[in-house]
Amino acid sequence: MLSARHVVESAGGVAPTSALVDAHVGRAAVDRALACGELVRVRRGWIATATADPLLVGAAxxxxxxxxxxxxxxxxxxxxxxxxxxxxxxxxxxxxxxxxxxxxxxxxxxxxxxxxxxxxxxxxxxxxxxxxxxxxxxxxxxxxxxxxxxxxxxxxxxxxxxxxxxxxxxxADPFADSGLESLVVPRLRWMRLPLRRQIWIVGRPVDLLIGDRLVLQIDGGHHVGAQREADIAHDAELALRGYHVIRVGYRAIIDDWPAVQSRIMRAVAQGLHLAA
Known part of the structure; x- marks a missing residue:
C-alpha cells in the first residue's frame, strides 16, 4: 500500500484528500503523516507535503x-x-x-x-x-x-x-524558433516585405530572411562558445554568397528596438534585401 506522503508527492505535492481515499490510504496513516510533519493541512479538503511548491499551496x-x-x-x-x-x-x-x-x-x-x-x-x-x-x-x-x-x-x-x-x-506561427522571433516579425510587417523564418541557407537555418538577401540573426543566451564560433563562420559563408547579415541580441530587441529597426530600414533603403 502507498504511503500518504507518496500519494501526495505523486499528485505534485498538493492534493485533495479525496486522492488519499481513492488510493486506499486510511485516516490513521494520514494522521501519522501530519503528526510527524511529512504532510501539512492546507485547508479543508486539501493536504500538501512540507516542501510543496508555494504557488500550488497558495492556489489550494x-x-x-x-x-x-x-x-x-x-x-x-x-x-x-x-x-x-x-x-x-x-x-x-x-x-x-x-x-x-x-x-x-x-x-x-x-x-x-x-x-x-x-x-x-x-x-x-x-x-x-x-x-x-x-x-x-x-x-x-x-x-x-x-x-x-x-x-x-x-x-x-x-x-x-x-x-x-x-x-x-x-x-501564431507554429514554426517560430524562439520568443524573440515572435516579437520581431510582427514589428516588421509594416515594411510589406517578404519575411521568412527559419529558411535553410548554406546548410543552416537563418532566423529571418527579409526579402531575398537580408538576413536577421537573433542571438539568445545560448549563443556562446562553440555556438558563437559556428555562428560567425556561417555569417561569413552567407556574406560570400551575397547575403547581408544583421545580428542582434536579446537586450537590443527588448530594450533598444528602435535602433534595431533603424539598422534594418537603412539596409533596405540601400537595397541590401534585393537579389543581385
Missing part, C-alpha cells in the same frame, strides 16, 4: 488555479512579462476565493476545470494570456506553446475563443 488555500503567465512560466513557455505577481483563475462571479497578493482572472473557462486540480488547462491559459498581455507578448507565449506541441491550432479554432484569442490563433 485560495480555491483557485494557477493560470495565465504564471502557469505559462511553469510550463516553461517563453514569457516576456517580468511581473512575478501570481496570476490565477477563478470561476466568473465566484465569491469564495481568497486571493490577496495575486492577480485574479474571473472567467468562464473554455475547457472545464477539474475541481481536484490546481493548474489550468493549456487552452484556458492561452485564452487568458490573450486577454491579459500585450499582443506581441501574448503571441510569443502562444508560439512557444505551439513549438512545444502543447496545443494544436485546429483544435483551438474549434473553441469559443474571445476576439483577442481568435486573432492570436490566426497569427
Amino acid at each position: 488555500r485560495a480555491g483557485v488555479v494557477l493560470s495565465c503567465v504564471t502557469e505559462a512560466r511553469r510550463r516553461e513557455l517563453w514569457v516576456l512579462d517580468d511581473d512575478h505577481l501570481p496570476h490565477v483563475a477563478a470561476p466568473a462571479h465566484s465569491g469564495r476565493a481568497s486571493t490577496a497578493g495575486a492577480l485574479v482572472h474571473w472567467s468562464t473557462p473554455l475547457v472545464p476545470r477539474n475541481p481536484g486540480t490546481l493548474t489550468d488547462e493549456i487552452e484556458n491559459v492561452l485564452a487568458l494570456v490573450a486577454f491579459c498581455q500585450p499582443h506581441e507578448a501574448a503571441l510569443a507565449i502562444w508560439e512557444s506553446a505551439l513549438r512545444k506541441g502543447l496545443v494544436d491550432l485546429r483544435a483551438m479554432r474549434r473553441l469559443d475563443l474571445p476576439p483577442a484569442a481568435r486573432r492570436l490563433c490566426d497569427e
Whole structure:
C-alpha cells in the first residue's frame, strides 16, 4: 500500500484528500503523516507535503488555479512579462476565493476545470494570456506553446475563443524558433516585405530572411562558445554568397528596438534585401 506522503508527492505535492481515499490510504496513516510533519493541512479538503511548491499551496488555500503567465512560466513557455505577481483563475462571479497578493482572472473557462486540480488547462491559459498581455507578448507565449506541441491550432479554432484569442490563433506561427522571433516579425510587417523564418541557407537555418538577401540573426543566451564560433563562420559563408547579415541580441530587441529597426530600414533603403 502507498504511503500518504507518496500519494501526495505523486499528485505534485498538493492534493485533495479525496486522492488519499481513492488510493486506499486510511485516516490513521494520514494522521501519522501530519503528526510527524511529512504532510501539512492546507485547508479543508486539501493536504500538501512540507516542501510543496508555494504557488500550488497558495492556489489550494485560495480555491483557485494557477493560470495565465504564471502557469505559462511553469510550463516553461517563453514569457516576456517580468511581473512575478501570481496570476490565477477563478470561476466568473465566484465569491469564495481568497486571493490577496495575486492577480485574479474571473472567467468562464473554455475547457472545464477539474475541481481536484490546481493548474489550468493549456487552452484556458492561452485564452487568458490573450486577454491579459500585450499582443506581441501574448503571441510569443502562444508560439512557444505551439513549438512545444502543447496545443494544436485546429483544435483551438474549434473553441469559443474571445476576439483577442481568435486573432492570436490566426497569427501564431507554429514554426517560430524562439520568443524573440515572435516579437520581431510582427514589428516588421509594416515594411510589406517578404519575411521568412527559419529558411535553410548554406546548410543552416537563418532566423529571418527579409526579402531575398537580408538576413536577421537573433542571438539568445545560448549563443556562446562553440555556438558563437559556428555562428560567425556561417555569417561569413552567407556574406560570400551575397547575403547581408544583421545580428542582434536579446537586450537590443527588448530594450533598444528602435535602433534595431533603424539598422534594418537603412539596409533596405540601400537595397541590401534585393537579389543581385
